[in-house]
Amino acid sequence: MMNYHFTIPSLLVLVIIMGYYFMRPRIPIRMNRAFLAILVIDICTVILDLVRNRLGETWQNHSPVLLWVFNLLFVCFYLTLFYMFFVFSVSVLDARGALRSRLHRFAPTIYYACIAVELSSPATGWMYTVQDGYHPGPLHFLMYACAACYMTFPLIAIYRGRRKLSGGDKTGLVALQMIMIAGLFARFALPNYLVMDTFSLMAIMVIFLSFQNPDLFLSDRGYVFNLPAFRAVLLEWHRKKRSWRLLSFVLQNYNEHREIFGGQQMDEALALINRFLTDTFRGHCCFYLRNGCYAIAGPEEEMDTDQICEVLEMRFAEPWKTSAGDFMIRLSFLRSDTDMHGYPVDRLINTLLISLDETGQDPQAEGKLVLSDSMEAISEKLDVRRCLEKALDNKTLDVFLQPIVNSDTGERTAAEALVRLRNDEGKIIRPDLFITLAERDGYIIRLGEQVLEKVCAFIRDNDMDAMGIHWINVNLSPNQFMSREVPERFQEILREYGVSPDRIHLELTEQSMIDFSLMKEQIRALHEAGFEFALDDYGSGYSNLTRVRQYPFSNIKIDMEVVHNYFRDRDPLLPALLQAFRKMSFSITAEGIENAEMADALRDIGCDYFQGYYFCRPMPMEEFLRPAS
Helix, strand or coil, rough: CEECCCCHHHHHHHHHHHHHHHCCCCCCCCCHHHHHHHHHHHHHHHHHHHHHHHHHHHHHHHHHHHHHHHHHHHHHHHHHHHHHHHHHHHHHHHHHCCCCCCCCHHHHHHHHHHHHHHHHHHHCCCCCCCCCEEECCCCCHHHHHHHHHHHHHHHHHHHHHHHHHHHHHHHHHHHHHHHHHHHHHHHHHHECCCCCHHHHHHHHHHHHHHHCHHHHHHCCCEEEEEEEEHHHHHHHHHHHCEEEEEEEEEECCCHHHHHHCCCCHHHHHHHHHHHHHHHHHCCCCCEEEECCCEEEEEEECCCCHEEEHHHHHHHHHEEEECEEEEECEEEEEEEEHHHHCCCCCCHHHHHHHHHHHHHCEEEEEEEEEHHHHHHHHHHHHHHHHHHHHHHHCCCCCCCEEEEEECCCCEEEEEEEEEEEEEEECCCCCCHHHHHHHHHHCCCHHHHHHHHHHHHHHHHHHHHHHCCCCCCCEEECCCCHCCCCCCCHHHHHHHHHHHCHHHHEEECCCCHHHHHHHHHHHHHHHHHHCCCCEEEEEEECCCCCCHHHCCCCCCEEEEEHHHHHHHHHHHCHHHHHHHHCCCCCCCCEEEECCCCCCHHHHHHHHCCCEECCCCCCEEEHHHHHHHHHC
């Protein structure tokens, strides 16, 4: 007699899992379809196992044909269940980009061969016979061998693609295979106990908790999908080369709304928007990405983006009613076309998010923009970010030096350090591109420290006095200067390289003078440590003489635009300004000197130092050493 104690509870739990799974939204990807097939096939396998064993115990009361039918069905479903576990494992590996093994290509051959042997058993008796009940045939072991293959193949693939799998993915996949292998041994060792169903249930629980819990792909603000779900869907469509359309939109001034109305009310509004999307666009996948950014995706032939835009515009023309009141939200759209297939999915997603963020912060953004219009620009930004991250990690930033010339002698007396970044081909990236990005994305502090380290190493390794170089100017960005760790960190760097602080002059722009109290505190701390200061680009901002004299600047650098404007109309303002600076004991550097006429005129009105292409362009440190050799 068979022991059925393990089977009935397993069947009930499977029904509960499948019911819960059907009640929750699911993204249309291969992994989800494989898991749903596993649930359905496992329930059928459990039922067929119960029926076939019960028929086998009472075989005298039934036709042999009935025994053959149910046994054939059971073995087919049993082998199919193991095959679907294999398909699920392959789909996870493929989704993670970790499927390097080719075993999955001929794996169906094993499945079809075993099914063929099993279906031939009524004529050959190879797998089993049903005379006087069930009896295993000479090839009965193939059922276990086939199942073992489908658990072993994924283990090989997991090992080969382990570097691309997260710790959770590896744990879940290995646990799945080991549980099913243990179930096979248990079924083989305990043929009178229907324990395989319990092991299958355990494997399904591992899948559910590790990969298939619907909440892993749902936004926490309603029944739309989240960013990981968006990536998973696009990856699958991209691999299948499926034609699809994408419409994205962003809530204008989302962060300001959160600050004005509060997080609770904004979350309530997002929940209303999410519910509207899922109720209105049931045939498409709706995603909440982040910070008020949404995406709606669907098959190209089924998705009318113009109609969806009209529906959204009509709804957002009305207020959203929350418990705290009603408020209006404006939209801006980004629409993609099928040309997006030529871009890697991660690049497409990054471009989309950056474009939506920029559009949402632009008060002038209106209408329906096309994502492909911004792909090239955003791709350039992403390439710049990648090159910057690589250079910062490997400390391969270049530092160029531009001489600062004494106006009386025409000899170089100092230099300004200018950071340069190269792309993969070795070409220099425009400084305004990567410095702006570094300030916005938080890289500027690391960048500034590496520049200072390279300058200190240059001073340490060379005879500065022999070159006639008394100091080197190092720029401090406004964002970098706002960090309270700057004074201590800069002193640590100078101590590490054994450089005297009077060899370093720190350049601050007028934009750095926004936070008056913090700036005074920072300058005081650095000045007490021995650093000198220069005010860079004077005339490009809003500073005034009264404010400038409150800081221990030793040098004022006149912005090149101010210099060039002087030579266009010879306004007397610049000479008067320079005389005022001299009376306040500031030395003066004129930037942007392009010819001898400019140098002579600026010397006559009181400039102490010159900097510009007339004397020398910025050059690599190695080249800077040559004139002194």
